[in-house]
Every structure is written in C-alpha cells, then in structure tokens.
Amino acid sequence: MIRTLEVALGDRAYPIHIGQQLLADPRWYQPHIRGRQVMIVSNETVAPLYLAQVEQALTGYQLARVILPDGEEYKTLEVWHRIFDSLLCNRFSRDCTLVALGGGVVGDMAGFAAACYQRGVDFIQVPTTLLAQVDSSVGGKTGVNHPLGKNMIGAFHQPRAVIIDTDTLNTLPDREVSAGLAEVIKYGLIRDPEFFAWLEVQMLSLRARNGAALAAAIERSCRNKAEVVAADERESGQRALLNLGHTFGHAIETGMGYGAWLHGEAVGVGMCQAADLSCRLGWLGAADRDRARDLIAAAGLPTAPPKELTPQTFRDLMAVDKKVQDGRLRLVLLQGIGVSLVTGEFDLAKLDETLNQA
Amino acid sequence: MIRTLEVALGDRAYPIHIGQQLLADPRWYQPHIRGRQVMIVSNETVAPLYLAQVEQALTGYQLARVILPDGEEYKTLEVWHRIFDSLLCNRFSRDCTLVALGGGVVGDMAGFAAACYQRGVDFIQVPTTLLAQVDSSVGGKTGVNHPLGKNMIGAFHQPRAVIIDTDTLNTLPDREVSAGLAEVIKYGLIRDPEFFAWLEVQMLSLRARNGAALAAAIERSCRNKAEVVAADERESGQRALLNLGHTFGHAIETGMGYGAWLHGEAVGVGMCQAADLSCRLGWLGAADRDRARDLIAAAGLPTAPPKELTPQTFRDLMAVDKKVQDGRLRLVLLQGIGVSLVTGEFDLAKLDETLNQA
Numbered sequence A, B: 001m002i003r004t005l006e007v008a009l010g011d012r013a014y015p016i017h018i019g020q021q022l023l024a025d026p027r028w029y030q031p032h033i034r035g036r037q038v039m040i041v042s043n044e045t046v047a048p049l050y051l052a053q054v055e056q057a058l059t060g061y062q063l064a065r066v067i068l069p070d071g072e073e074y075k076t077l078e079v080w081h082r083i084f085d086s087l088l089c090n091r092f093s094r095d096c097t098l099v100a101l102g103g104g105v106v107g108d109m110a111g112f113a114a115a116c117y118q119r120g121v122d123f124i125q126v127p128t129t130l131l132a133q134v135d136s137s138v139g140g141k142t143g144v145n146h147p148l149g150k151n152m153i154g155a156f157h158q159p160r161a162v163i164i165d166t167d168t169l170n171t172l173p174d175r176e177v178s179a180g181l182a183e184v185i186k187y188g189l190i191r192d193p194e195f196f197a198w199l200e201v202q203m204l205s206l207r208a209r210n211g212a213a214l215a216a217a218i219e220r221s222c223r224n225k226a227e228v229v230a231a232d233e234r235e236s237g238q239r240a241l242l243n244l245g246h247t248f249g250h251a252i253e254t255g256m257g258y259g260a261w262l263h264g265e266a267v268g269v270g271m272c273q274a275a276d277l278s279c280r281l282g283w284l285g286a287a288d289r290d291r292a293r294d295l296i297a298a299a300g301l302p303t304a305p306p307k308e309l310t311p312q313t314f315r316d317l318m319a320v321d322k323k324v325q326d327g328r329l330r331l332v333l334l335q336g337i338g339v340s341l342v343t344g345e346f347d348l349a350k351l352d353e354t355l356n357q358a
Helices: A047-057 A077-089 A104-116 A130-136 A166-171 A174-191 A193-207 A211-231 A238-243 A246-256 A263-280 A286-298 A311-318 A348-356 B047-057 B077-089 B104-116 B130-136 B166-171 B174-191 B193-207 B211-231 B238-243 B246-256 B263-280 B286-298 B311-318 B348-357
Strands: A003-007 A014-019 A037-043 A062-068 A097-102 A122-127 A141-146 A149-156 A161-165 A331-336 A339-343 B003-007 B014-019 B037-043 B062-068 B097-102 B122-127 B141-146 B149-156 B161-165 B331-336 B339-343
Touching: A003 A211, A014 A211, A037 A047, A037 A077, A037 A104, A047 A062, A047 A097, A047 A166, A062 A077, A062 A104, A077 A104, A077 A141, A077 B077, A077 B141, A077 B149, A097 A104, A104 A122, A104 A130, A104 A141, A104 A149, A104 B149, A122 A130, A130 A166, A130 A174, A130 A211, A141 B077, A149 A246, A149 B077, A149 B104, A161 A166, A161 A211, A166 A211, A174 A193, A174 A211, A174 A238, A174 A263, A174 A286, A174 A331, A174 A339, A193 A211, A193 A286, A211 A238, A238 A246, A238 A331, A238 A339, A246 A263, A246 A311, A246 A331, A263 A286, A263 A331, A263 A348, A286 A331, A311 A348, B003 B211, B014 B211, B037 B047, B037 B077, B037 B104, B047 B062, B047 B097, B047 B166, B062 B077, B062 B104, B077 B104, B077 B141, B097 B104, B104 B122, B104 B130, B104 B141, B104 B149, B122 B130, B130 B166, B130 B174, B130 B211, B149 B246, B161 B166, B161 B211, B166 B211, B174 B193, B174 B211, B174 B238, B174 B263, B174 B286, B174 B331, B174 B339, B193 B211, B193 B286, B211 B238, B238 B246, B238 B331, B238 B339, B246 B263, B246 B311, B246 B331, B263 B286, B263 B331, B263 B348, B286 B331, B311 B348
Parallel strands: A014 A161, A037 A062, A037 A097, A097 A122, A122 A161, B014 B161, B037 B062, B037 B097, B097 B122, B122 B161
Antiparallel strands: A003 A014, A141 A149, A331 A339, B003 B014, B141 B149, B331 B339
C-alpha cells in the first residue's frame, strides 16, 4: 500500500509518498522533474545499496551522480562545494533536478546545493534512514554545519517531492533506527499525546522493524511535520516546537565533534534534559517526565549527556543557538505529554541544575 | 537633495535613498535594523576610506566588522566562509543585520551570507562604486563565483534598504567609473531610449564626475532596475533583459581569470557583441549598432574582446550560462535602441561570425 500525504504550501506544495518498492519505479519521480538533467547526490554507504535502483527509475534522463563521504563530520562547506564542481563539469542548467538519496546529511547538503545552484533549482528527497524519513526530508530546511555551530549556514528550500521507500530500512543499523525513533517520539511529546501512547505500546515492534508498525509511525510523523510546516514554513512561530531537545542536542553534537554522536542520539538526551528542566520549573509532572525518559530509553537511546561536556561548555555552545533573541536563550519546554511551548522566560538557575545533575 | 525610490515587492519592499552625506547619518539605517547586532562587511580598499563614517552612524549597536580582500578574484566560497567565522565568533543571532559597504563583490558576498546565515538574516546595501549603485545593490541577486562559471552559487535575497551616498564616487578610480557606466548604458539599450539619448549628450559630464549628472544617471538607472525587479523578482521573464551583454561578458571574466577584467568592462564588450549579432541577424540597423558601440567607447570602455580568448573558448564558456534551457543557449538581443528580447531562436552561424570578427 502506498500512502500519500501533501505538504500544503500553496504553489510550493508537494507530496510525500510512503510505501515499499518505490525506489526503482519511475512513476514517483517523473511528474516532479521538469528538465532532462538529473543529478543524484548520495554517499559512500548508501550508493552501493540503492543507487542502481534509482538510476533504473531515471532511465532516459541525462544522469550524473556525486557520491559524498558518509557522516555528520562531512556536512561542511568544503564537501558541499563538490556538488557544484560536478554540476558545472556536467554543464547542468537551471532546469536540472537534484535527487538526494541518503540520510539527513545527504538531504541537507543536496537541498542546500539545490537552493543555491544558479540561485535555485529543483530537488527531490529520497530519504533512506528512519531519521530522514520522519523528519529532515520534509519541510525544506537545508544547510551545512560550521565548526562553531550546527546548521548555521543554510536556506529554506522545499523539495518537489519526498519519496520514502520503507524497504531501505532493512539495511539500516540498529543504532540508526534508534536515532530515528528520537524524532518520532518528539512528535508525540510536542503535540500528539495519542501517538505518544501508541509508541509506548509499539516500541518493541518498532525496534524489531515490524513493517506495518514502522509504516504507521512514519506516516503519523510526516503528517505531524507537514501540518506544522504548512502552518509556519519559515519558523516564525509554532515550527520552533519541532526543535524540542535540539538546542541541548546541537550542543552535544558540536561539543563532541560532529559525527561522534548521531543527531537522534543527541536529541534523545536533549529531550530528557528539556523534560527535566520543565519538571524543575514546575511545568511538567514527575510522572510525565519519567514517561518521556522511559520511552526514550526504550527506543535504545541514551538519556544522559556525555561526561566530557562540562555544564560551562554546554552553556557556551547553547548561546549560539538559532533561537537566541536579543541575547536571550529560548528553549522548547513541556507542560505535559503533547503540550509544548517556546520560551525565554525561565529561571536560568534551574537550567544550571539540569546541566549539573547529569 | 535626497531622492528616494521604492522597490515594490510587497512585504519585501524596500527604499533606495540617493544623495550626498548619507553614510554617517543614522537616520538612513535605523528604521531598517530590527535587533541590536550589526556586522559591517567591507573590503581593504573601502574600509580605510568610509568605515569610520558608517560606524559613527551605527553608534549604540553591538558592532562587528569583517574586512575582505578587494577584487572579483576573491568572490569565492572560501572568502565567503570568513563572514560566518566572524558572525559566529561574535555570537550574532538571527535578529542581526549585515551592512555591505563596498562595491559589487562586497554586496554580493555579504548579501549571500545574509541569505544563508541561520537560513536568513537582514542586510542593508551601502554601495560605494558606480556599478554597485546603479545595478548590483538593487534587486536581491547575491552570490559567489565558481572557477567554471560566474555567479553560479547564490540566492535571491532582498536587502532591507539601499543607501547610495554619491560622495563615495569622489574616490573612485576612472576605470571604475567607466565600468559603472556600462550598466547605465545598458538600461538605455534594453528599455529606455530617451535615457540613451540623454547619455549621448551627457557622457563627457558623467566621466568628468559632474555631481548633478551622476545623481540623475543613478536615479534613472535605479528606477529602471526597480521597475524590472518589481515585475519579475525571480527572473522568470523580463528580468533576464537586464543581462544584456552578460553572457558574453561572463565568458570574458571567467576565461581571463576573475579580476583581470572589471565586470563593467566585460559587459561593455558583451553589449557590443550583442549589438553586432543583432545586426547580423537583420534585427538591428547598422546605425543603431554603431550608436551603441560609440556610446560604449565614449564611456571609456573597450569594445572588442581580448585576443587571448578564442571563439571556441568563448562558445564553451557561454554554454554554462544560467540562461541555457534544455541545452539551448539563450541571449539578450536588440531590435532597436531601447527594444530588447531574450531568445534562443537565432542562427548559431551568425554567433560564430560575431565571435570570429573580433
């Protein structure tokens, strides 16, 4: 069964197709490709597994490919530059389309290249990790990291389509499944308590890669994401709620060196810290804080930050977050399971307690 | 006298202020700065002359500055990266404003950094060369060069305001005045025959830097540009006419090595070539072709391409132009003084004649 959702963004609206055996089927690509030139951007891990299928689907186009090294530590301006080398060596014009085949790093870099090549060309997301399928491939956030801050250089650029082939999860390492589940849990925590309760029941099935459970979790996650993005494309309001755990998490990723922790792992810890702080502020009950932490742990994720990261370093790294306004740190915090807010109005001493207790 | 034009782009509309003694006056900046943090981006030539005045105008803000090397050869991703280093070292947040103080290279790089820093922050253009004042600071085209093609990496990102202080032209080398006049002449050629005739009369005064003549030429140029941009912000139609001479010109700049020729010089030659080709196609009379070439020569600009560039190299470099569609080269050509069109429907043998006759 193929499920199709729509991200309702007016003239930039696009479909998300979710199902099995989509990769090699031209029907999912062709309606979204305007010219004759298609550049596939992938990485060294994913290309040997799935590139041939995608190339088969794109028979008849002028095809080129660029294969990037795999890992968050390569999400840099320098590696990004290679995509342009390839586009220009192949004389790709403004009516070309980029296809991002891989996880969040590939999607973010290919999407950002599409945003900037000749000031903007089309791209299609073909996410192959759970994390990219439930989060980063939808919504148009693209970019690269800077040594001093994650995702600090980027653009909003919506894809023309998102093609999610759940068969690709069969080759995903367990650690990456857990990392993807962090973003799945996030939707439950910030706005979908019914989904959170369902996840509490289904977590073992999900980690065992039950196909029906995974497909349902992906669809529900994408539906949540699509609703938020359609209401606030450029993050002037509620879209910021999608960053639950991310300000803490980005500090872990930047502080430990990109690639040491998976993004989802860092977000898992960050959500525990956000729940802990919310509880210390008296906004979230201890029972709900524990439910959040227990589900994150059940997903196979860490719940405490790395010992190497001192509270002082944590605070310094959090100070460059994109949600800082007029010098004030703003965080996504919880008032219940499924009830969240963005605020800079909290007691910084309580934040110190959260950072110190780890 | 201060003249103010408006670029009518709905919620992204912005003013262009033109006059003397604007640089050091806070009134032109303050209404367009939302936060407290302001980063001035300038270059090694302009900063010693004008940075102090701009900093005086911005007293009271948290100020930082980044000074780039001067020249088209530094309009690269590597140099662009330094702007982010400075923004992050100073912990600038998403409500900061960049001020581009300099010529087209500074404006393009600062504007592109503003487009991408934290996925988009505000910026103000303070152009100090004639070319930047009449063309590149208005309209939101930003970007950097790639070794294989000019302006191939970039974004559309409109400034919050353009502040044109004509006093800055007093320190501009003659060669740069001529380069700026190329873009001034362009408006006459593509859409404003009355302005073209006025330029034929005023060219000596303009090169002698008569203040009233320059102010009038700048205002008329900005008015032409603002009208075109307001009608077609993203270049899906008539905005492409602004590229008269640019496909030829970019080939010269790329082929000779960025910085060897000034952009305006290359565009001057390119407009002569476009007029020559238009004449060979029977679309433009020989008298009008000569008027175009004579005015370009009178501006102190070259009218023939460098001998080092063979016709074959020219064609190869033109093949990566942003106006290429489905493999077909498209050019801006003339049907009269003030009458232009974008077309891929022309006899390529005639293009060869134009390239060979130089």
